[in-house]
Amino acid sequence: MSITLISKEGAQFLVSKPVADRIGVVRDCAYGADFWLGYAVATDDSMGITLANVTSSILSKILVWCEHYKDMEPLVDGDSNMEFPEWDMAYIGHDMNQILFVLEAADYLHIPGLLLLACKGIADVLDGRNPRGICDLLGIVMDFSHRQEVDMDKENGYWRWFLHPT
Amino acid sequence: MKAPSTKFTFKLRHSASSGTMLPFSDTRVLPDEVLATIFEHIVAIWEDDQDHDFTALGQTLKCLTVTCRNWREVALSTPRLWRNIYNADPGEGDWYSPEDLSPEDSPTLAPTYTANSYRSVDAGAAYFSFETCLRRSGVVPLRLYAEKSCGLCDLLIRLAESKASERVYFIELRDFFRPLPEFDDDFDFNKLDYLHCPNLRSVAASSMGTALFVDLYDMLSFHPGIESLSLKNVWWAWGDMEARELPLLMPKLRDFKISHHQHSGFVKTFEMLRMPNLERLSIEKTYIEISALPSLGAIVINQTFPLVNEVAIVGPLTTRDITNILDKASNTETLQLRNGIYDDYEELFTRLEYRPWDEAVLCPNLRHITLQRCPVTPHAVIAMAESRFENNRPLISIATLAEEWAQWPAEAINRLAAVAQVANFIPGTT
Numbered sequence: 001m002s003i004t005l006i007s008k009e010g011a012q013f014l015v016s017k018p019v020a021d022r023i024g025v026v027r028d029c030a031y032g033a034d035f036w037l038g039y040a041v042a043t044d045d046s047m048g049i050t051l052a053n054v055t056s057s058i059l060s061k062i063l064v065w066c067e068h069y070k071d072m073e074p075l076v077d078g079d080s081n082m083e084f085p086e087w088d089m090a091y092i093g094h095d096m097n098q099i100l101f102v103l104e105a106a107d108y109l110h111i112p113g114l115l116l117l118a119c120k121g122i123a124d125v126l127d128g129r130n131p132r133g134i135c136d137l138l139g140i141v142m143d144f145s146h147r148q149e150v151d152m153d154k155e156n157g158y159w160r161w162f163l164h165p166t
Numbered sequence: 167m168k169a170p171s172t173k174f175t176f177k178l179r180h181s182a183s184s185g186t187m188l189p190f191s192d193t194r195v196l197p198d199e200v201l202a203t204i205f206e207h208i209v210a211i212w213e214d215d216q217d218h219d220f221t222a223l224g225q226t227l228k229c230l231t232v233t234c235r236n237w238r239e240v241a242l243s244t245p246r247l248w249r250n251i252y253n254a255d256p257g258e259g260d261w262y263s264p265e266d267l268s269p270e271d272s273p274t275l276a277p278t279y280t281a282n283s284y285r286s287v288d289a290g291a292a293y294f295s296f297e298t299c300l301r302r303s304g305v306v307p308l309r310l311y312a313e314k315s316c317g318l319c320d321l322l323i324r325l326a327e328s329k330a331s332e333r334v335y336f337i338e339l340r341d342f343f344r345p346l347p348e349f350d351d352d353f354d355f356n357k358l359d360y361l362h363c364p365n366l367r368s369v370a371a372s373s374m375g376t377a378l379f380v381d382l383y384d385m386l387s388f389h390p391g392i393e394s395l396s397l398k399n400v401w402w403a404w405g406d407m408e409a410r411e412l413p414l415l416m417p418k419l420r421d422f423k424i425s426h427h428q429h430s431g432f433v434k435t436f437e438m439l440r441m442p443n444l445e446r447l448s449i450e451k452t453y454i455e456i457s458a459l460p461s462l463g464a465i466v467i468n469q470t471f472p473l474v475n476e477v478a479i480v481g482p483l484t485t486r487d488i489t490n491i492l493d494k495a496s497n498t499e500t501l502q503l504r505n506g507i508y509d510d511y512e513e514l515f516t517r518l519e520y521r522p523w524d525e526a527v528l529c530p531n532l533r534h535i536t537l538q539r540c541p542v543t544p545h546a547v548i549a550m551a552e553s554r555f556e557n558n559r560p561l562i563s564i565a566t567l568a569e570e571w572a573q574w575p576a577e578a579i580n581r582l583a584a585v586a587q588v589a590n591f592i593p594g595t596t
Contacts, residue, residue, distance in 0.1 A: 152231070
């Protein structure tokens with residue numbers, strides 16, 4: 001059996017059942033509640049599922065991951081010290097915008113393994129950066145109140161460190 | 167004042183010209199739990215680093231708490247970020263040089279540092295206090311780091327008083343080295359039963375003096391549930407263990423790593439620690455005293471490791487010593503040989519050939535070999551791999567650095583690829 005996934009732009013991706021099974025929302029659509037009750041559900045080959053929030057480029061990238069993990073279990077839970085396979089790290093890369101898109105789509109599509117990998121990818125990019133660098137990278141706006149700034153200054157020399165990071 | 171958002175929001179700096187932008191606006195929201203997971207991975211990067219520089223971890227955590235309000239709320243409410251508890255005591259003696267530090271080394275350390283004041287240097291100032299970490303860590307398992315002098319004793323007493331001893335699953339001891347006989351009896355924390363950590367599973371000790379190894383021995387004997395042990399640069403000599411005559415049985419130890427030992431310390435360690443259920447053995451940078459060769463130089467281990475399936479040997483051990491080690495781990499399936507620069511491993515690979523008609527086969531179940539800067543020719547590697555292939559005991563993979571493969575003749579790689587998978591080894595991975 002195969003399932004056709006339709007991206008936001010209308011592009012169609014024909015995927016096999018093991019690949020589609022990696023995507024939680026597709027699995028739910030394809031099997032419905034009966035899947036969770038343990039019943040096998042027959043569906044026809046022409047089934048199409050529209051993923052209105054996912055663009056073609058991100059969907060194609062996600063399907064690469066699903067294809068890779070169609071026959072084996074990805075890391076999905078447990079200690080954050082777990083070691084990701086080399087393939088995973090090469091897949092997720094260091095492009096922050098790209099990782100954020102993948103993370104957002106993985107969250108939307110219910111793909112826990114890919115969501116965890118995206119978190120790891122973001123952590124690798126952020127590691128070693130100072131607050132100003134993070135704000136610049138992510139466009140975060142400083143929103144502390146004056147009282148909070150005073151408290152943090154007492155706690156760890158916040159302003160001096162923020163303005164003059166090593 | 168507007169209540170803080172419960173979501174982390176940020177704006178993408180770049181436009182969606184690439185066509186990858188999702189349909190809803192350019193402001194994106196990540197659930198707090200996702201943000202917390204990212205933070206946990208950032209701390210995990212530090213935990214996986216062997217250096218465990220608490221100045222760096224302190225800066226990382228401070229960075230997460232001062233970036234924006236939402237980041238601060240998530241960081242402060244994620245217990246696992248605060249599970250690393252650290253204590254450093256400058257102690258006494260001249261082994262610690264404050265001249266190594268400068269205000270530029272750490273902005274948090276700098277205010278407490280003055281050039282001529284040894285006592286004013288407080289390594290703990292670079293990190294969060296014991297009370298802060300314990301409070302913010304909630305009920306999650308703890309990782310304990312003690313550095314210099316009696317820091318561990320102090321930490322364990324405070325943990326016991328806080329009724330948090332049972333949360334400790336990892337302890338690392340560093341830089342406890344002090345020359346004899348300046349040994350403080352107060353450090354013998356195992357005299358106090360309530361300092362026991364019932365859930366301790368992993369211990370790493372480095373740079374310990376001879377006397378303090380007695381305390382390490384006591385600590386290990388007090389915690390039979392330890393599954394992972396790493397000893398680095400532990401110095402001792404014959405006779406140091408007179409007060410502890412019996413070898414220590416560590417029934418649950420699965421993972422043992424020993425590095426930077428001299429010959430006598432290495433042999434003594436394997437004499438005193440019995441590890442019948444070991445599964446992974448790593449020996450790194452152990453040096454043989456040249457003057458002792460050949461009569462006493464050989465590594466002799468008087469115990470076997472029938473369950474060991476992974477052996478990693480890093481550093482200049484001789485063929486004879488590696489053979490002796492592998493002979494004790496006869497069920498090894500994965501073997502790493504790295505940086506063996508002082509010896510010629512041709513003979514070792516001859517011994518690794520599968521020749522059942524000749525002598526006892528070394529590591530008959532070998533499946534994976536990783537080589538990095540090993541003094542062995544392609545011919546010897548191929549002969550070993552082909553002998554195992556021909557005897558229906560084929561290797562699954564042989565890996566080395568990509569640049570080392572580049573130095574192999576193409577014909578040799580093709581011959582090797584015919585009997586085993588040829589893979590690239592990337593340092594830092596297993």
